[in-house]
Amino acid sequence: MTTPLHPVLSIRLFREEKCFGSGVAQLLRHVDEQHSLRAAAQAMDMAYSKAWTMLRRCEEILGFPLLIRTTGGRHGGGASLTPEARAMLETYERYCRRLRQASEELFREEFRDFLAE
Amino acid sequence: MTTPLHPVLSIRLFREEKCFGSGVAQLLRHVDEQHSLRAAAQAMDMAYSKAWTMLRRCEEILGFPLLIRTTGGRHGGGASLTPEARAMLETYERYCRRLRQASEELFREEFRDFLAE
Numbered sequence: 001m002t003t004p005l006h007p008v009l010s011i012r013l014f015r016e017e018k019c020f021g022s023g024v025a026q027l028l029r030h031v032d033e034q035h036s037l038r039a040a041a042q043a044m045d046m047a048y049s050k051a052w053t054m055l056r057r058c059e060e061i062l063g064f065p066l067l068i069r070t071t072g073g074r075h076g077g078g079a080s081l082t083p084e085a086r087a088m089l090e091t092y093e094r095y096c097r098r099l100r101q102a103s104e105e106l107f108r109e110e111f112r113d114f115l116a117e
Numbered sequence: 118m119t120t121p122l123h124p125v126l127s128i129r130l131f132r133e134e135k136c137f138g139s140g141v142a143q144l145l146r147h148v149d150e151q152h153s154l155r156a157a158a159q160a161m162d163m164a165y166s167k168a169w170t171m172l173r174r175c176e177e178i179l180g181f182p183l184l185i186r187t188t189g190g191r192h193g194g195g196a197s198l199t200p201e202a203r204a205m206l207e208t209y210e211r212y213c214r215r216l217r218q219a220s221e222e223l224f225r226e227e228f229r230d231f232l233a234e
Contacts, residue, residue, distance in 0.1 A: 003132045010127040011220075015120045088231065095227040102219045110212040114205070
């Protein structure tokens with residue numbers, strides 16, 4: 001039993017250069033769940049400084065802030081998503097879902113002969 | 118005037134592991150035009166041994182040969198595509214074209230609010 005041929009997509013958004021992809025999306029998803037960039041970076045086995053630079057670069061290119069720094073409170077200082085970051089994340093995730101579905105449908109159509117083998 | 122936000126896709130085909138993508142497709146396209154794997158590798162600034170290994174690995178996973186070795190003749194020995202390789206290449210290229218078109222349409226639909234800014 002071998003795995004049948006199937007498509008694998010990497011979906012990134014660019015302006016002049018790359019500014020959003022699955023890495024940033026995962027990081028934002030973790031920030032949203034853990035209310036901390038440090039915890040989010042850890043969950044992805046990524047250095048905090050790398051996560052910080054990645055988001056900062058992304059903010060510069062997109063032209064809006066992604067994180068709100070929350071100080072004090074129960075979590076003793078953390079981060080949460082700006083409304084724009086949340087909209088961007090949800091739009092990207094929905095876009096990826098729809099595009100992956102389209103890619104499967106087109107694949108079955110185009111590669112029919114190769115899948116029959 | 119800045120470049121507007123736009124999607125960039127990388128489209129690869131896997132079985133258990135990666136077996137076909139834009140690199141192999143380009144290489145096959147060059148072989149088809151230049152009738153030589155050595156010339157094709159050169160055109161892509163790739164070592165001949167790397168190009169050879171790449172295609173061999175791809176043949177193993179796909180389960181059919183990609184190149185026909187042509188010996189002698191005007192070009193003094195070279196390579197051309199098997200019918201299966203040609204079908205695979207054309208199917209992959211058509212699939213990529215259709216998928217990129219779908220990705221643009223879905224992008225305009227989903228990211229309308231971000232593009233208006």
